Amino acid sequence: MSEETLNITLKVWRQDGPEDRGRFETYQAENISTHASFLEMLDVVNENLNEDGKEPIAFESDCREGICGTCNLMIDGKAHGPEKGTATCQLHMRKYSDGDTIVIEPFRAASFPIIKDLAVNRAALDAIVMSGGFISVNTGAAPDANLTPVPKEAADQAFDAAACIGCGACVAACPNSAAQLFTSAKVQHMNLLPQGQAERWQRTEAMIETMEMFFGSCTNHGECHDACPKEIPLDLIAWTNRDYIKSKNKNRKLAGQRG
Amino acid sequence: MIGSLDSRLPAGSADNIQDAWTNHKFSMKLVNPANKRKFEVIVVGSGLAGASAAATMGELGYKVKLFTFHDSPRRAHSIAAQGGINAAKNYQNDGDSVHRLFYDTVKGGDFRSREANVHRLAEVSVNIIDQATAQGVPFARDYGGLLDNRSFGGAQVSRTFYARGQTGQQLLLGAYSALMRQVGEGTVEMHTRTEMLDLVVHDGAARGIVVRDLITGDVTSHSGHAVVLATGGYGNVYYLSTNAMMSNVTAAWRAHRRGAMFANPCYTQIHPTCIPSSDEFQSKLTLMSESLRNDGRIWVPEGMDDSRAAADIPEGERDYYLERKYPAFGNLVPRDVASRNAKTVVDQGRGVGTLKNGVFLDFADAIARDGKDLVASKYGNLFDMYERITGEDPYSQPMRIYPAIHYTMGGLWVDYELQSNVPGLFVLGEANFSDHGANRLGASALMQGLADGYFVLPYTIGNYLADQLGDRPMDAGDAAFRQVEAEVNEQTNKWLSTNGTKSVDYYHRELGKIMWDYIGMERSENGLEKAISEIPALKAEFHKNVRILGTGDGLNQSLEKANRVADFFELGELMARDALAREESCGGHFRAEHQDAEGEADRDDENFQHVAAWEWTGTDSVQNRHTEDLEFNYVIPSKRSYK
Numbered sequence: 001m002s003e004e005t006l007n008i009t010l011k012v013w014r015q016d017g018p019e020d021r022g023r024f025e026t027y028q029a030e031n032i033s034t035h036a037s038f039l040e041m042l043d044v045v046n047e048n049l050n051e052d053g054k055e056p057i058a059f060e061s062d063c064r065e066g067i068c069g070t071c072n073l074m075i076d077g078k079a080h081g082p083e084k085g086t087a088t089c090q091l092h093m094r095k096y097s098d099g100d101t102i103v104i105e106p107f108r109a110a111s112f113p114i115i116k117d118l119a120v121n122r123a124a125l126d127a128i129v130m131s132g133g134f135i136s137v138n139t140g141a142a143p144d145a146n147l148t149p150v151p152k153e154a155a156d157q158a159f160d161a162a163a164c165i166g167c168g169a170c171v172a173a174c175p176n177s178a179a180q181l182f183t184s185a186k187v188q189h190m191n192l193l194p195q196g197q198a199e200r201w202q203r204t205e206a207m208i209e210t211m212e213m214f215f216g217s218c219t220n221h222g223e224c225h226d227a228c229p230k231e232i233p234l235d236l237i238a239w240t241n242r243d244y245i246k247s248k249n250k251n252r253k254l255a256g257q258r259g
Numbered sequence: 260m261i262g263s264l265d266s267r268l269p270a271g272s273a274d275n276i277q278d279a280w281t282n283h284k285f286s287m288k289l290v291n292p293a294n295k296r297k298f299e300v301i302v303v304g305s306g307l308a309g310a311s312a313a314a315t316m317g318e319l320g321y322k323v324k325l326f327t328f329h330d331s332p333r334r335a336h337s338i339a340a341q342g343g344i345n346a347a348k349n350y351q352n353d354g355d356s357v358h359r360l361f362y363d364t365v366k367g368g369d370f371r372s373r374e375a376n377v378h379r380l381a382e383v384s385v386n387i388i389d390q391a392t393a394q395g396v397p398f399a400r401d402y403g404g405l406l407d408n409r410s411f412g413g414a415q416v417s418r419t420f421y422a423r424g425q426t427g428q429q430l431l432l433g434a435y436s437a438l439m440r441q442v443g444e445g446t447v448e449m450h451t452r453t454e455m456l457d458l459v460v461h462d463g464a465a466r467g468i469v470v471r472d473l474i475t476g477d478v479t480s481h482s483g484h485a486v487v488l489a490t491g492g493y494g495n496v497y498y499l500s501t502n503a504m505m506s507n508v509t510a511a512w513r514a515h516r517r518g519a520m521f522a523n524p525c526y527t528q529i530h531p532t533c534i535p536s537s538d539e540f541q542s543k544l545t546l547m548s549e550s551l552r553n554d555g556r557i558w559v560p561e562g563m564d565d566s567r568a569a570a571d572i573p574e575g576e577r578d579y580y581l582e583r584k585y586p587a588f589g590n591l592v593p594r595d596v597a598s599r600n601a602k603t604v605v606d607q608g609r610g611v612g613t614l615k616n617g618v619f620l621d622f623a624d625a626i627a628r629d630g631k632d633l634v635a636s637k638y639g640n641l642f643d644m645y646e647r648i649t650g651e652d653p654y655s656q657p658m659r660i661y662p663a664i665h666y667t668m669g670g671l672w673v674d675y676e677l678q679s680n681v682p683g684l685f686v687l688g689e690a691n692f693s694d695h696g697a698n699r700l701g702a703s704a705l706m707q708g709l710a711d712g713y714f715v716l717p718y719t720i721g722n723y724l725a726d727q728l729g730d731r732p733m734d735a736g737d738a739a740f741r742q743v744e745a746e747v748n749e750q751t752n753k754w755l756s757t758n759g760t761k762s763v764d765y766y767h768r769e770l771g772k773i774m775w776d777y778i779g780m781e782r783s784e785n786g787l788e789k790a791i792s793e794i795p796a797l798k799a800e801f802h803k804n805v806r807i808l809g810t811g812d813g814l815n816q817s818l819e820k821a822n823r824v825a826d827f828f829e830l831g832e833l834m835a836r837d838a839l840a841r842e843e844s845c846g847g848h849f850r851a852e853h854q855d856a857e858g859e860a861d862r863d864d865e866n867f868q869h870v871a872a873w874e875w876t877g878t879d880s881v882q883n884r885h886t887e888d889l890e891f892n893y894v895i896p897s898k899r900s901y902k
Contacts, residue, residue: 017813035537037648043542043764050762050817055808058816062329062503063339064543066644067428070334083647090647115474116814123451126331130443134436135395139315139713140386142393146350149404159397159422162429166333190395 005031006093009101010045012057014117022114024103038081038091039064039071042104058117066090066229069165072172073118074105079169079227087167087229107172111179111214122168124214125182132206133186135195148194161189163230170224170232176216181224183211184240185232191243201250204243260874261463261518262680264887269675272375273892276361280379283675284718288725295320298724299732301468301483303455303510305332307427307705308688309489310434311712317441319717324481325438325447326470328454328505328819333435336491336503337708340427341548341641343411343419344391344705346384351408355416357381362894363414364703367593368668368696369846369862370896371523371870373889375675376693383714384706388420390713394433398422409550410591411701419702424548424640430705434712455510456747456822458486458684459733459740460517465684466733469743471751473819476812478747480740482732484724485683487716488514489708492667492689494527496827496834497779498771500664501533501546507823508830511671511690519679520672520872520885522692524830525838528699528847529780530665531597534648534658535617544663545648547620547641549701552590552597554625554634555658557581559618563608569619569657580604588901595698595847595860596901598662602780603858605661617659626654662780666704668695668847669837672872672887676719677711680872685720687711692870697846751811754821759804763820766801767827770794774831782838783851790835798828833873833882840884843867864896 008029015022027049032041039061046056061071066087073088075081081091096102104118112120150158162185170181187204190196196203218237225234269286272279290298298321302313305327313325329335347360360381365372392398392406398420399407411419422429441447450470457469459480467482493508494500515521532547558579560572580600582589590597601618604610611617626634631654635642642653649659670692677685677693688708695703733739773793777786801824807817844853844860845867853861870887 033538033540035650036540037542040540040542044540047762047764050806050808051760053806053808056817058814060330062334062505063336064504065339065545066647067425068334068336068338068503070330086647090644092647092650094650119814121474122330126333126439126451129436130439134440135393136440137390137393137437138318139311139390139437139717142386142389145348145388145392145398146405150400151404152400152402155397155400155404158395159429162395162397162422162432163425165428166331189397193395193397195393195395 004034006034006096006098008032008041008096011101011103013105014057015114017116018113032093034094036093037064037089038075038093039089041093058119060119061089064089067165069167072107072120072167072169074107074172076103079107079172080229085229085231087165107168109171109177109215111177112168112171125166125168125179127214128179128183128207128210129186131210132199132203133190135190136199150194154192158189158192160233161185161192161236164232165230167229169227169229171215173223173227174216175221175223176219178218179211179215180218180237181228181232183207184236187240187243188236200243201247201254204240205247205251208240208244260680261460262682264520264672264680264872264885265674266373266887267674267676268373268375273890276375276378276893279375280382287718287722290721290725290728292320294728296322297728298322299324299483300485300487300720301326301481302487302489303468304335304489304491304690305329305438306335306337306489306491306688307431307434307708308712310335310431310438311709312487312489312687312716313447314434314437314441315713315717316720317444317446320446323441323447324450324483326450326453326455326468328452328473330452332438332449332451333432335431336506337431337705338428339503340705341424341546342550343409343421343426343702344387344430345411345418345700345702346388346420346706347381347418348385348388350406351417353416355418359416360384360418364694364700365696365894366899367698367700369698369899370696370864370868370891370894371845371889372694372696373675374891374893379715380694380707380710383710386714387706387709391430391433394437396422396429396433409553411550414700421550424550424638427705430709434709454819456513457743458514458517459743460681461733461739464682467735467740469740469747471747474814476810476815478744480735480744482735482740484727484730484732485685485720487685487687487720488671488690489687489712490690492670493827493830494664494667496770496831497664497774498767499536499541499544499775501530501544504543507826509823509826511686512826512830514671514679514681514684516875517681518875519681519684520874521669521833522672522870522872523669523837524834524873525778525841525848526668526697526846527664528594528666528668529598529662531594531601531662532620532660533663533665534645535612535614535661545644546663546665547645547658547660549594551620551638551641554637555590555620555622556624557590557618557620559604559609559611565609569611569621578604578609585901592901593698594701598780599849601662612659617661619657620660621657622653623657666699668692668697668699672870676722677716678719678723683723685716687716697848750822751818754805754807754818755811757803757805757807759806761804761806763805763807763817763824766797766805767820767824769797770824770828770831773797774834778831778834778838781849781851784839787835787839791832791839794828794832794835801825801828836881837871837873840871841867862898868896
């Protein structure tokens with residue numbers, strides 16, 4: 001718990017609005033405690049900017065515990081920065097050294113239009129969930145929870161997929177700006193559970209095709225998994241691709257078009 | 260005063276609480292399926308309560324408009340709840356029942372909640388687990404594939420369902436998926452990044468809301484047959500809390516200013532197991548799930564100012580103070596008791612860490628007994644989180660923890676049907692005051708949010724709407740709405756033209772210090788009087804000297820914060836007045852003047868067995884305190900003892 005401070009040079013993307021061209025601006029972050037989180041460092045910079053009569057940098061965060069998925073910074077070219085399995089808000093300044101220069105940009109993807117500075121619009125992710133990321137059970141219609149045993153293994157794997165926080169780092173890291181890891185996580189969370197079987201094939205087809213409407217296509221680079229703050233397993237994409245191919249057949253059969 | 264403080268408890272609930280909710284459901288009016296689509300309902304907030312209410316009303320066929328200031332409903336702060344959700348399933352065959360959950364919750368709330376409300380909560384708890392499981396919420400399971408449970412702070416049965424340390428996330432994603440299905444089906448119209456800035460009350464009822472689009476800055480009005488607030492708690496009045504950065508009281512407070520009563524604002528909960536703050540730039544505190552207390556042992560050194568590392572302090576020189584003082588419950592005493600005891604030992608100078616501001620939570624015995632792997636399987640993500648934040652490894656040295664503001668039991672007053680005293684205004688989840696009394700038990704917040712949203716409001720709102728069949732909602736272009744919009748715009752312009760010298764955060768931090776020092780874990784007459792004089796002075800300076808740059812016609816985070824902090828100032832003062840008026844100690848409210856010889860809370864049932872509900876009387880006048888008496892027919896008030 002030794003108390004040390006750092007002086008850091010920041011190159012921060014500033015953009016006044018969606019139509020503005022944007023530019024990098026350089027700021028000094030001085031006397032930053034090593035115990036501070038990365039976003040607390042930005043809080044200090046903003047407080048100083050405000051004092052100097054300059055508008056603070058717009059960036060988004062909420063829980064600051066790595067679970068809500070609101071924070072989204074590209075730090076030195078990496079989504080959520082250098083620490084593996086860590087959202088921006090959980091990155092701490094003790095990972096940096098005095099005198100470092102840090103480049104901060106928004107998550108960049110055509111499907112994530114910039115709102116202002118480092119804030120982007122990720123509503124396209126909600127559209128994917130809306131297309132099928134649910135199990136259709138109206139309130140009150142559920143049977144007793146222990147009626148259907150779920151093998152522990154399946155429940156655990158479903159949880160691993162369900163741990164996605166929807167931050168969009170997978171999109172920002174992907175050379176194609178695909179949201180395949182996000183989509184696969186939601187598809188497999190439900191496809192792995194007995195409760196999710198009835199809508200399995202419709203769900204898979206709808207969600208993948210909605211994803212393709214907004215985002216690029218997956219070509220198996222695996223950058224998404226590297227950037228993911230929750231380390232969502234990459235093989236979920238393979239399982240989802242398999243389910244997708246099957247779904248094209250199954251859904252026709254379900255619709256009565258055999259042969 | 261609009262309306263009354265009639266709790267509208269079901270007739271006969273004093274004699275037959277078991278059937279009160281069932282009978283009440285039968286007595287309420289219904290809206291037939293073809294008529295439901297004629298009713299428009301506004302829901303503000305997309306956490307567990309708001310998302311579940313909007314989804315369920317959408318399924319029933321109502322026309323719902325959902326508003327959230329988040330970019331997606333999934334970001335709401337319910338997502339951060341770690342430990343679990345209680346339900347009286349008795350799957351563990353350890354003697355749990357609806358009655359026991361009801362009993363524990365009333366007792367845990369220190370006899371300051373309504374029995375009938377709590378009984379209903381315990382009844383519907385079992386339905387929540389069924390609903391969530393059917394939605395695909397991946398609760399923990401045992402090797403037979405059935406649901407697993409654990410025991411949780413303050414309970415002697417294992418009734419807590421959990422999904423690793425991310426139960427809130429998984430339950431919210433369940434409610435969010437149900438909500439998105441309804442958005443897809445067109446029954447719910449979703450407005451993200453849209454913040455409610457006022458409530459429109461006209462002819463004695465709630466008619467709609469005025470909102471600001473956070474991206475464009477546009478201020479617009481939305482009307483409906485009813486308005487449902489599910490906007491969470493007000494813990495951020497303390498600046499440092501475990502709440503998310505954007506959590507605020509604004510929607511509830513603006514409703515209060517329009518006539519809705521604010522009940523028991525001084526009932527705040529301090530969570531015992533948070534990571535102590537490390538420096539003055541700290542923006543928030545991080546909670547470590549209370550489930551850690553199942554296996555971790557809490558201790559401090561026997562002597563004062565002991566700077567040795569934990570490993571160098573021999574067993575005989577450690578004080579496991581909870582186990583010593585409360586042998587029956589040990590480390591699992593309820594939150595208020597655990598928190599106050601931590602404060603006591605730290606105030607004695609026995610705190611640990613560089614700043615001497617924490618106590619140890621030690622897993623050495625658990626690791627020796629169960630092995631590192633089993634401990635990691637239960638708490639791995641929490642241990643990782645702790646290490647990321649502190650740089651210390653909890654497998655090899657004890658965690659340092661300290662209490663932090665975590666939850667607020669107070670909130671807008673509601674009757675049994677979750678309707679405020681303003682007709683047509685309903686309040687759910689943490690935003691209302693109803694079920695937890697003066698102290699909430701662990702794993703009961705998720706239960707209450709989802710009970711309100713899935714299983715209570717969808718029934719009770721029909722009872723209100725049925726009488727309005729044939730009435731159109733007020734026109735959102737009406738002069739009443741225009742007037743409120745003008746007031747909102749005027750406030751925005753005022754913020755932008757104040758042109759002072761200090762940031763909103765500066766004033767928020769300063770307010771937080773006053774709140775924590777005088778209205779924190781322990782309150783005294785002296786301290787509360789100080790708070791009542793210091794808060795308005797700081798508030799005046801804030802309004803005069805805050806600097807908000809940029810414009811109102813686009814994203815402006817300082818402007819958003821200014822509105823929220825302005826409301827926190829008014830709320831903070833009311834909290835102090837409420838704490839001062841409540842001359843007793845109960846639950847999370849501990850008055851230094853009211854403790855017994857052993858330092859335990861001294862409750863005064865004769866004079867304070869009531870809800871205090873405050874009525875807004877204008878910006879510059881002291882609010883009126885009204886009371887609703889509480890009756891106990893099933894759980895007879897006794898001194899809470901965990902010894």
